[in-house]
Amino acid sequence: MYGNDFSGPDDAAGGLLSQVEAAEAALREAAARGLSRSDGDGPPPGVELQDHFTALIEADQKIEPRDWMPDSYRRALIRQIAQHAHSEIIGMQPEGNWITRAPSLKRKAILLAKVQDEAGHGLYLYAAAETLGVTRDELVDLLLTGRQKYSSIFNYPTLTWADVGAIGWLVDGAAIVNQVPLCRCSYGPYARAMIRVCKEESFHQRQGYEILHTLAHGTPAQRAMAQDAVDRWWYPSLAMFGPPDADSTHSAQSMAWKIKRFSNDELRQRFVDMCVQQAEILGLRLPDPDLRWNEERQAHDYTQPDYDELMRVIKGDGPCNRQRMEHRRRAHTDGAWVREAAAAYAAKRSADPTAVAA
Numbered sequence: 001m002y003g004n005d006f007s008g009p010d011d012a013a014g015g016l017l018s019q020v021e022a023a024e025a026a027l028r029e030a031a032a033r034g035l036s037r038s039d040g041d042g043p044p045p046g047v048e049l050q051d052h053f054t055a056l057i058e059a060d061q062k063i064e065p066r067d068w069m070p071d072s073y074r075r076a077l078i079r080q081i082a083q084h085a086h087s088e089i090i091g092m093q094p095e096g097n098w099i100t101r102a103p104s105l106k107r108k109a110i111l112l113a114k115v116q117d118e119a120g121h122g123l124y125l126y127a128a129a130e131t132l133g134v135t136r137d138e139l140v141d142l143l144l145t146g147r148q149k150y151s152s153i154f155n156y157p158t159l160t161w162a163d164v165g166a167i168g169w170l171v172d173g174a175a176i177v178n179q180v181p182l183c184r185c186s187y188g189p190y191a192r193a194m195i196r197v198c199k200e201e202s203f204h205q206r207q208g209y210e211i212l213h214t215l216a217h218g219t220p221a222q223r224a225m226a227q228d229a230v231d232r233w234w235y236p237s238l239a240m241f242g243p244p245d246a247d248s249t250h251s252a253q254s255m256a257w258k259i260k261r262f263s264n265d266e267l268r269q270r271f272v273d274m275c276v277q278q279a280e281i282l283g284l285r286l287p288d289p290d291l292r293w294n295e296e297r298q299a300h301d302y303t304q305p306d307y308d309e310l311m312r313v314i315k316g317d318g319p320c321n322r323q324r325m326e327h328r329r330r331a332h333t334d335g336a337w338v339r340e341a342a343a344a345y346a347a348k349r350s351a352d353p354t355a356v357a358a
Contacts, residue, residue, distance in 0.1 A: 010178055016176055020198045023183035025192060029063050062188035073257055077187050077248065078132050079148070080259065085125035086143045086150035091325050092118045094158045095167060096134055101152060103161060110207055111164065117200045124193040130191045152310055153240050157317030159268040162222075162229035168208010168229070169278070170237040176201045177271045190259075208298040211279065216283050230279075239305040241268040247307070255261055272302050284314035 003092050025316050047055075049068040057065055092115050099115065102108040109178055127135050153171055158164065185191040215226035241250055242264040254260040262270075272291075295303045313321070324330040 001148055005257060006093075009282070016180055017199065017202050019180050020183055020195060020202075023180070023191070024195050026060075027062070027195070028186060037173055048125065057186050060184075060186075060258070062191060063186055063197075065190045065285075072253075073259075074132050076257070076259060078134050079131055079250075081132075081190055082134075082139050082142065083150060085122045085129060085139065086148060087141040088118050088122035089143075089153065090154045090328060091222040092151045093324055093327055094154060094156070094320075095164055097158055098161060098164050101161070102164075107211075113229060114168075114204050114207060116117060117204065121197050121200070124197060125190075126195045128187075128189040144314070144332060151240060152318065153236050153315050155320045155324060156233070156236055157320055159232075160225050162212065162225040163233070165208045165211030165215060165226065166229035166233040168204055168206075169212055169282075170208075170233045170275070171240070172201055172204040173275065174240045174271050174325060176205055176238045176276075177274065178267055184258070184259035184261055209282070212282055212284065226282075227284055230284050235305040236289050238268060238271070238302075239310040240306070241271070243307055244304070244309065247256075249269050268300055272300050276300055292294065315327070 050070070053063070053067070053069060053073075056067070063073075095111060095118075096115050098110060099111055102111050105312040115132045126139060129139060130136060139148070143150070153174075158167070176198055179194055179201065183191055183198060185194065212226050212230070214224040217223075242251075245251060245263045245265045248264055249253060251263055255263065275290070277285060291300060291302050293299075312318070316322075
């Protein structure tokens, strides 16, 4: 059961990829429609910078790197994009732990490709952040010194092979629910990066879903292993959307700027409603005795995650916080010679292009 020969999560979700394709079409339409500008990248003569910025946002145009933008908008984007990039890089660790222990060569190849994708996502996002005037070295230093965070979900351990499936289905599923609206982000480089990220995340979600489907329809021991993984990853996945709207520090302003399009609680509800359908197909139980359909709201009632635990994990008190950061710092130190060699090569080529073979 590989590829498109089964009803996967994208089908049950109502077509997440179709939403990405619609966002990609909207990007092209916005670029073609445009707003009048001066000969450079600023507003036409006589229009105030702030007014032009606001007009671009309201018209669903994209703010580009050379456009004027408020410092607070720039800072908000750097914070969000950097945290997103850090999460992709740290997120390689929980699944990378299973590459050498995957149960077959095919499983190993698929998982290796997925972990490589995550590295690529981090690269796209660091590059998008650099267009805002911050350097890659600055961003990496902020991560390694603990001054910028990454997603709390990656501080939980992967105990069994079924955890790789649960991460694909639940963690990547939560990520894509959160990230598909970012394809319509008001900042052009971030929106364009998210188009490609979301297309690849759709594959990741299907990969995890297929692993759980296989286990859930296997031996009693395999089914029990799949259910145990879902039980452990369900609430941390719900917490990925952040604190409740009333306690969210940045959501309201980010939505006003159209960096975000939906609130934390709206996205969390979408994810729950999507997973209920998918769990039925898998034949697995979501670990919430209070989960039920609410006819009046036309949505599922569910138990909220433990937000106190979320804050503890974010602040460094999760099961694997220290392990994740120690591994990242060690990898950064061990890779210093590669960065130095690349810098020396670039400097030599810049000084004398004919001195280095093409």
